[in-house]
Amino acid sequence: QMQLVESGGGLVQAGGSLRLSCAASGPTFSTYTMGWFRQAPGKERQFVSAIWWNGQSSNYADSVKGRFTISRDNAKNTVYLQMNSLKPEDTAQYYCAATARVYSGTYSDTHLYDYWGQGTQVTVSS
Numbered sequence: 001q002m003q004l005v006e007s008g009g010g011l012v013q014a015g016g017s018l019r020l021s022c023a024a025s026g027p028t029f030s031t032y033t034m035g036w037f038r039q040a041p042g043k044e045r046q047f048v049s050a051i052w053w054n055g056q057s058s059n060y061a062d063s064v065k066g067r068f069t070i071s072r073d074n075a076k077n078t079v080y081l082q083m084n085s086l087k088p089e090d091t092a093q094y095y096c097a098a099t100a101r102v103y104s105g106t107y108s109d110t111h112l113y114d115y116w117g118q119g120t121q122v123t124v125s126s
Helices: none
Strands: 004-007 010-013 018-024 033-039 046-051 058-060 068-073 078-083 092-099 120-125
Touching (some): 004 092, 018 033, 018 092, 033 078, 046 078
Antiparallel strands (some): 046 058, 092 120
């Protein structure tokens, strides 16, 4: 069983930056592909970014490409999401997720993930 704890959310002005962290429990973190998702009130949870278990591949939603960067430190059991040039439409609860499934696609489907954190709120003011 893996537990995920997100941190780093907060209130920021448009154009600002935040770095989210997701700390994972368990000795097998390096075998998991990690994803970030977000959910705004009244909307479905949407994919933001994913990074493969070995850190050699990652992908992003079109809405965040060029602004957000995902990374991981397997020695610290942590995955990060650096968010720059934030926009009011980035406001949402951000969730970290983990999957051990080997998949040839983009890991953008919520159903691929077995473990989820409780989320951290990001609010971007205009």
